[in-house]
Amino acid sequence: MSTPQYSLIGTRPPRHDGADKVTGRALYGADLKMSGLLHGSILRSPHAHARILSIDTSKAAAHPDCRGIVTAADFPATPERIVDLGEGETPLSYIRGNMLASGKVLYEGHAVAAVAATSAQAAAEIAKLIEMKYEPLPCVLTAPAAMAPGAPLLHPDLRCKEFGQPTTAPSNVADHFRQVMGNSEEGFAQADIVIEREFTTSTVHQGYIEPHTATALWNNDGRLLIWCATQGSFVVRDSVACMLDLPVSRVRVTPMEIGGGFGGKVPVYVEPVAALLSQKTGHPVKITMTRREVLEGSGPTPGSFIRVKIGAKKDGTLVAAQAYLAYEAGAYPGAMVSPAATCVFAAYDIPNQTIDGYDVVVNKPSTAPYRAPGATNAAFATETVLDEIAETLKLDPLDLRIRNAAKEGTRRADGAKFRRIGCLEVLETMKAHPHYSAPLGEPSHAAAQRGRGVAVGFWMNAGLPSSCTLNVHADGSVGLIEGSTDIGGSRTSIAMQAAEVLGLQSEDMRPSVVDTDTIGYTGVTGGSRTTFATGWAAHDAAQDVVRQMKERAARLWQVEEVQFANGVFTGGEHKLTFKQLAARVGEIGAPVVGRASVNPRGAGGSFAGVIVDVEVDMETGKTSIIRFTSVQDAGKAIHPSYVEGQMQGGSVQGIGWALNEEYFMSAEGRMMNASFLDYRMPTALDVPMIDTAIVEVPNPVHPYGVRGVGEANIVAPPAAIANAIHAATGHRMRHLPMNPPSVMAAILRG
């Protein structure tokens, strides 16, 4: 495919929300003030697993500053039903149960009641006056423990769905599925070398800076208005409507600016609770989580137990692979193990595969998506085993991967066949990158050793519906109305896709992210879909604008045919720029309003690789990242700075996951490090400048060739770092995080 020439796509204009964000004027959910506003506070379980014997709210209710108290009993009486809010089929009671516990608490931090009061401080104090009686129950904290015979059961009604069929015995395993391609036993029999290893990964959190916040007003006209921090205003609308048994038309959600999400702000937590409190008090009610609440009461990403077995010929040809993926869903089913199965061997053309996935409930917070959910854990296993195969066969680790790279036409075990993908191009770019051949450099002190590692990761990306409206103004600027909350510069990358069509500059666009009444349905800002899908809608809406503008010009000039190229309309001897014609639309006819909605398939999928150099202090076990290069296929980088920003952000999160981040749980299921002091995310001082190399293998279905880039970049870092630690120390790390005590223990074991 020849590369199209663009005037704006691929440049780096300033972002539309930049000034407001750097000056602090941007309005986030917690900034919201309105008259009569009450503040809500949630009482949470101190137990990881307990029966609720009683809830006595009388003392709290008697407090002079208390305006209302709600518990699970305040949900409308609705018969149990199965609902699907985009994350699979779930009983309504599970969805409600994670907002306010009913009958049992299933994790420390599980919400049991909420208070509305005249101040946030009063609400927190009054919540403590609610008297809870619990009967503590034994807890299970890991997938293998929860799967063991005789393990305490979280949900007495939960039955395992095995290979798609319901079973009868109560279980903590919600789902066991198997994907089979070829015959892995026969494949392993042909192999010259077979390596099988077990891996464990700890629960980690997305670590967005902005805590969850929502303000709800149950208006006198019966409409429920919500302002919140979310990745998807329509998901909030649909979830809240479902939980409160309201038609969606009764709920309006206004997304505020968002301080990070990474998947964790797809689910709702405080929105329905604020709504119930508002219904009870007649006032708007705001709930903003504390950091501890975010860590204990929102959705981290699953910890996991993984076994991966890979067989190869002497020349490095991979012939068979097997994976056992047991993922911790947290308190309710939904561990994102299915995407893990999709991604575990996606980068390779392996004819014989068997993949078993287990979705296991444990007494930890109900998990939420986190940037390529499930894939990072899986790649840690696969890419480490591949490194061992390369080492054993004395092959360059990138050559091994290049030899087996998935290409157009390669089939995955889930049955899907790749269209044009950039796996090979990413690997070849890594191989040719100056970093890969650069010397490691001298260690910084006598006890330090250095090593280099590589790995590659995949994320399939999502499509989902998106809508866009364009209003052409008389000065030639264009108002762009969209429903995708802007997490990483998407206002601008979407606006550029319309501006390119219209021959305008990015600065001519006025993007607005609006509420659910004002724009057509738009899916979440997630699945790396926003630049891809909402950008596509903007492109199509701009074409709608061009069509209407041509029609206005034809009428103005009284000509049959009007051409539009490079921002200029021509018809006969007539010629007007977009802006000149926009100024005259008023005298010709109706205002020009372009619109489009899309629900695209073929998100394309993105591969991303890492080259990393580490230095390990052999006396303390501490790993320092010396040099880090992220290579990713963007299809087409609309705004390269934002692509690089995604690559750098995913890399840093991957480094944190690799080295230090974990939910440190006591045996009783308490999170002992529920603060950003002790939940050790990397700071700017822990990472070098993340070097980036954007690969562009256009997505054949997208007007500009865009592939989502938000997620694949987090997948490879932990594996690449593990491989680098091995190169530096000679030790294979098979547990995340690879923190100083565990690396030191490996060194001391020898």
Add this chain to the structure above:
Amino acid sequence: MKSFDYAAPRTLDEALSLVAQNPQAQVLAGGTDLLVQLKNGRRETDLVIDLKRIAELKTIAFDPKKGLTVGAAVPCAQLCAHADLRQHYPSLAEVAGLIGGTAIQGRASLGGNLCNAAPSADSVPLMIALAAQARVAGPQGIRDVPVEDFCVAPGKNLLAPGEFLVNIFFPIPAAGFHAQYLRFTPRNEMDIAVVGVGVSTRVENGKITAARIALASVAPTPLFVKEAGDSLIGQAPTPEAIAQAASLAQAAAKPISDMRAPADYRRHLCGVLTRRALTAALAQ
């Protein structure tokens, strides 16, 4: 967080009577520990007495013959910028720049770090190594306490009801004296010491004539390991002598396992860091 009253006395006498009348009050210097503890419910109080408007607690005084007096509420940022302190107590300036980030250092003080009595306090092992004295004011008058005796349990110090810390005194370093604080944190900054080691050594004519070693995060309080320092006295600064002191320090450590690190790892680090800190101090 419960509501509380706030008082900001201007003189030592005013503060003494306020503290004496309100034995349950919490005394505030920079507030970087106290306010967090009040917010997360680890401490509760009806009254916070802010001592940082009192001149004696806000003063750095350097006497080239005697030594350095640092007011209990002097913020770390001021210590880092103080010319005499940087010249004569470089390790102290360094540790003041290690506590928290820039914003925190505008408030956090050595006095607060000591009174908070965390086993992990970064400045305390170094202050012990520097043989610092804490000056305490109370209803019975003034008393001076060696810093190594100040902390008595996690979060508990030896201040009696009605008493508060006024300043910390550091004797003038003799010729050949060097001190060093080293800590280990999994993150490079914004982290709590998994192990911290403060050491000081004095070398005269090729022999070690004085040495003090103290540890953080390996016991209920910052730990002065006298025998480890004493083992160096009279010896040449050789790797063998250093290794012996390091193994004595390691043997004295009584760490626990928690979310920050396992006990055996902390013990291991005591040996490594003591050796590295002594090597650095003796190489100066």
